[in-house]
Amino acid sequence: xxxxxxxAMGAMTTMTTxxxxxxxxxxxxxxxLMGDILEVNANVALKHRPKLDEAxxxxxxxxxxxxxxxxxxxxxxxxxxxxxxxxxxxGLHTRALVQLCGRPARLKELSLQFSPPSQxxxxxxxxxxxxxxxxxxxxxxxEVCPSGSVLEIALHPGPQAHxxxxxxxTPPPASSLLSALANAGRIQLQGTTIQLSFPAHxx
Amino acid sequence: MTPLTICLIDDEEGFVTTLAERLELRGHHPVVALxxxxxxxxxxxxxxxxxxxxxxxxGMGGMETLRRIRTTWPDLPVVMLSGHGGEAEIKSCLHxxxxxxxxxxxxxxxxxxxxxxxxxxxxxTP
Amino acid sequence: MKxxxxxxxxxxTLNVGRYRTLQRKIVILIAVAALLPLISLATINYYEHHxxxxxxxxxxxxALVGKTKHSFELFLAxxxxxxxxxxxxxxxxxxxxxxxxxxxxxxxxxxxxxFVDIALIGEDGSLLSYVGPYQLKxxxxxxxxxxxxxxxxxxxxxxxxxxxRQFPHVVIAVRHIEAxxxxxxxxxxxxxxxxxHIIASMGLEAGSDAFLTNRQGVLQTESRRYGHVxxxxxxxxxxxxxxxxxxxxxxxxxxxxxxxxxxxxxxxxVLVAMKPKPSALSxxxxxxxxxxxxxxxxxxxxxxxxxxxxxxIIQRLRESDAQRLAAIHQMEHTQRLSSxxxxxxxxxxxxxxxxxxxxxxxxxxxxxxxxQPDFPNKERFMQQIEAILRSVDRCRGITHRMLGFAxxxxxxxxxxxLNAIVTETVGFLEREAQYRNVTIEQxxxxxxxxxxxxxxxxxxxILNILNNALAAVTDGGHITITTWDADDRIGLAIGDNGCGMxxxxxxxxxxxxxxxxxxxGTGLGMSITYGIVKRLGGDIQIQSAxxxxxxxxxxxxxxxxEGEGVxx
Numbered sequence: 001x002x003x004x005x006x007x008a009m010g011a012m013t014t015m016t017t018x019x020x021x022x023x024x025x026x027x028x029x030x031x032x033l034m035g036d037i038l039e040v041n042a043n044v045a046l047k048h049r050p051k052l053d054e055a056x057x058x059x060x061x062x063x064x065x066x067x068x069x070x071x072x073x074x075x076x077x078x079x080x081x082x083x084x085x086x087x088x089x090x091g092l093h094t095r096a097l098v099q100l101c102g103r104p105a106r107l108k109e110l111s112l113q114f115s116p117p118s119q120x121x122x123x124x125x126x127x128x129x130x131x132x133x134x135x136x137x138x139x140x141x142x143e144v145c146p147s148g149s150v151l152e153i154a155l156h157p158g159p160q161a162h163x164x165x166x167x168x169x170t171p172p173p174a175s176s177l178l179s180a181l182a183n184a185g186r187i188q189l190q191g192t193t194i195q196l197s198f199p200a201h202x203x
Numbered sequence: 204m205t206p207l208t209i210c211l212i213d214d215e216e217g218f219v220t221t222l223a224e225r226l227e228l229r230g231h232h233p234v235v236a237l238x239x240x241x242x243x244x245x246x247x248x249x250x251x252x253x254x255x256x257x258x259x260x261x262g263m264g265g266m267e268t269l270r271r272i273r274t275t276w277p278d279l280p281v282v283m284l285s286g287h288g289g290e291a292e293i294k295s296c297l298h299x300x301x302x303x304x305x306x307x308x309x310x311x312x313x314x315x316x317x318x319x320x321x322x323x324x325x326x327x328t329p
Numbered sequence: 330m331k332x333x334x335x336x337x338x339x340x341x342t343l344n345v346g347r348y349r350t351l352q353r354k355i356v357i358l359i360a361v362a363a364l365l366p367l368i369s370l371a372t373i374n375y376y377e378h379h380x381x382x383x384x385x386x387x388x389x390x391x392a393l394v395g396k397t398k399h400s401f402e403l404f405l406a407x408x409x410x411x412x413x414x415x416x417x418x419x420x421x422x423x424x425x426x427x428x429x430x431x432x433x434x435x436x437x438x439x440x441x442x443x444f445v446d447i448a449l450i451g452e453d454g455s456l457l458s459y460v461g462p463y464q465l466k467x468x469x470x471x472x473x474x475x476x477x478x479x480x481x482x483x484x485x486x487x488x489x490x491x492x493x494r495q496f497p498h499v500v501i502a503v504r505h506i507e508a509x510x511x512x513x514x515x516x517x518x519x520x521x522x523x524x525x526h527i528i529a530s531m532g533l534e535a536g537s538d539a540f541l542t543n544r545q546g547v548l549q550t551e552s553r554r555y556g557h558v559x560x561x562x563x564x565x566x567x568x569x570x571x572x573x574x575x576x577x578x579x580x581x582x583x584x585x586x587x588x589x590x591x592x593x594x595x596x597x598x599v600l601v602a603m604k605p606k607p608s609a610l611s612x613x614x615x616x617x618x619x620x621x622x623x624x625x626x627x628x629x630x631x632x633x634x635x636x637x638x639x640x641x642i643i644q645r646l647r648e649s650d651a652q653r654l655a656a657i658h659q660m661e662h663t664q665r666l667s668s669x670x671x672x673x674x675x676x677x678x679x680x681x682x683x684x685x686x687x688x689x690x691x692x693x694x695x696x697x698x699x700x701q702p703d704f705p706n707k708e709r710f711m712q713q714i715e716a717i718l719r720s721v722d723r724c725r726g727i728t729h730r731m732l733g734f735a736x737x738x739x740x741x742x743x744x745x746x747l748n749a750i751v752t753e754t755v756g757f758l759e760r761e762a763q764y765r766n767v768t769i770e771q772x773x774x775x776x777x778x779x780x781x782x783x784x785x786x787x788x789x790x791i792l793n794i795l796n797n798a799l800a801a802v803t804d805g806g807h808i809t810i811t812t813w814d815a816d817d818r819i820g821l822a823i824g825d826n827g828c829g830m831x832x833x834x835x836x837x838x839x840x841x842x843x844x845x846x847x848x849x850g851t852g853l854g855m856s857i858t859y860g861i862v863k864r865l866g867g868d869i870q871i872q873s874a875x876x877x878x879x880x881x882x883x884x885x886x887x888x889x890x891e892g893e894g895v896x897x
Contacts, residue, residue: 023723027687030717055690062690103679131672
């Protein structure tokens with residue numbers, strides 16, 4: 001009857017993100033309504049009409065920005081779910097992680113290049129594991145990238161295993177967490193390429 | 204109400220320009236900088252009454268910007284305004300000499316109130 | 330029990346064989362390290378003791394043989410001197426006189442025991458005079474071996490022989506040569522009983538033996554073991570010289586002896602003394618037995634000690650390995666938990682940026698419109714701006730809460746108005762309810778006592794139940810929320826007129842991952858609700874009937890849950 005702490009944390013996260021998404025939807029509706037009112041009064045001379053339009057447009061854009069963050073977080077919050085304890089999709093979780101790592105990367109003026117895979121990549125690992133390991137590796141990689149560089153993130157499907165590949169601009173220093181993870185056998189590190197593999201799931 | 208020259212340093216352009224516009228509507232003279240480095244030259248150029256500073260920015264970052272402002276212009280009051288802010292960060296900002304720490308999003312009236320309080324405190328304790 | 334569990338768990342997780350191998354290796358290593366010195370010490374000790382004992386055993390034997398040899402030599406030398414004196418002190422004419430010879434013999438016999446007779450023999454081998462128990466006359470000794478020997482050597486002691494009396498004798502013969510070239514021989518016979526006396530005086534232990542032989546191994550005295558005088562020894566003697574030596578020797582009977590032998594001067598005799606080895610070394614054997622016992626006891630003790638110590642070490646090692654493994658599991662678990670927490674905290678912070686922009690843009694719109702003349706729907710427009718600003722404020726509160734649980738999952742207890750929380754929470758779902766034409770009726774008791782509880786968690790509980798209720802009712806359905814005072818608790822009931830639940834569903838409703846909303850949801854809904862209510866010190870009950878609807882009732886205590894401080 002008791003939940004694991006991760007499950008409780010996940011559940012609370014998803015509830016909170018849902019709540020926030022609901023409120024964002026309200027804001028969006030309000031903005032839409034305001035747009036409608038401006039539209040209805042198209043013939044009324046308003047002093048700052050372009051500014052009003054622009055502001056409303058910005059509100060909608062920012063709602064979308066917030067929503068995409070929340071969607072990514074929602075994906076992470078669902079990671080401890082029972083349905084994803086045996087297998088999960090590597091692509092969806094990597095995408096969510098990359099999205100959530102956008103801000104720390106921007107602070108380092110680092111650009112994250114990620115093209116989501118065209119097909120699902122089911123793997124035989126819990127979503128929680130993917131999130132934990134992926135997050136650790138991604139964060140460690142961002143840490144060692146010089147500012148202003150490009151970190152390429154890709155997913156490589158394979159018959160036995162699907163892999164998360166990171167191409168660093170420079171090899172990580174021996175003292176970095178990445179090297180430690182590589183030494184511990186948690187990731188494969190070759191030059192500037194990091195590979196985190198999970199066994200492919202064939203349902 | 205005396206018009207104030209307010210230097211806004213924040214990398215969120217949409218936020219900082221809108222805030223500047225609203226301050227302008229209230230009769231103030233905001234000057235905008237999108238990075239810490241830009242902010243320092245902006246202060247040198249405009250000699251603002253007060254600085255409103257974000258914490259997380261690419262490049263120098265808010266904490267380092269605050270440190271440099273306090274070194275170069277020790278009498279210039281700085282108010283932090285950031286979406287981030289763990290207790291540790293708030294503490295170290297106040298320790299570095301920030302007058303207040305506001306969390307985004309905040310009401311513009313609250314911001315102005317804090318600005319005025321900071322300036323008042325500055326005047327009474329030179 | 331715990332230990333059993335731990336070790337079982339470790340057995341399954343860690344390779345048990347690895348520990349067995351390790352234990353075996355350690356035992357062998359320590360045992361070898363401990364036993365090697367013990368073995369070498371015991372060996373060295375044994376051989377040292379052995380050689381010391383050998384010296385101790387052999388030396389007296391050697392000394393005894395040496396002493397006895399000297400006794401023999403002295404005995405014989407005295408008698409040779411006596412005979413020699415007689416041969417040289419008197420002229421031949423006197424010695425040829427039997428009466429004179431008899432007088433001399435008497436005197437000599439008094440001074441030296443063992444003489445049986447005496448005779449004067451001419452150079453031609455003819456008996457000139459004789460004193461003794463035999464009636465000897467006109468005998469010529471030219472053909473006798475001893476006669477030839479004495480001619481060559483000047484003095485001679487014969488081997489033992491049985492004389493006419495069938496009694497063992499030896500002959501001592503001395504040749505005297507006068508200045509004028511005349512020569513004669515004085516020959517005396519000795520009774521070898523004296524030899525037996527000398528040997529008896531050695532004081533031999535039982536089992537030991539001592540005797541004289543000649544160089545051909547013919548016994549010259551009685552032997553305890555190998556027969557009588559003139560018997561041939563059944564074995565060949567090892568070579569001897571004048572210094573007594575000791576050696577180990579095995580006779581034809583298979584028995585091993587310490588054997589000491591020495592040539593006796595002036596004679597062909599070999600003095601032999603034998604001491605059986607087992608008796609000589611009985612002390613050594615006793616020592617060896619003790620040594621072996623001590624050694625075996627030591628080995629048993631060392632093995633026992635090493636085995637016990639190793640078992641304890643291995644047990645400790647296994648326990649610590651198991652603990653470390655558990656710690657790693659725990660760490661990975663926390664890492665996973667913390668990765669969600671950190672990401673959630675990051676989002677809680679990050680979401681503030683778009684919210685701040687929305688806030689400013691809405692504020693700007695407000696600012697601009699306040700400076701505009703009225704236009705149709707301006708009031709409605711301003712209301713929407715207000716709504717956006719309020720929504721942003723609500724988001725602020727939620728992100729703050731999210732930050733709170735993302736950092737730590739502690740319950741933060743405050744004294745709160747349940748009715749207010751209910752109203753606020755209903756607000757979240759009002760839009761959906763309106764859209765589906767579901768009425769949410771709030772029958773809230775006025776003046777309800779404020780209760781110590783956690784705002785966020787209680788809100789989640791209400792939200793969760795309301796969500797379920799919304800899912801259960803059809804469009805146009807009805808949900809009722811009731812609060813009331815129930816003595817030391819406060820009651821909250823949320824009822825719906827939805828599809829209800831079967832008894833089977835009701836039985837499992839609080840189990841994790843149980844859900845009736847197949848298409849979506851975490852499947853944790855009611856179990857989370859249950860967990861939170863319990864954590865808040867409350868109770869939860871569900872009444873439901875298929876087709877009639879469901880009522881979830883929660884009771885919350887008016888006093889804070891135990892161990893939770895109230896924060897003002």
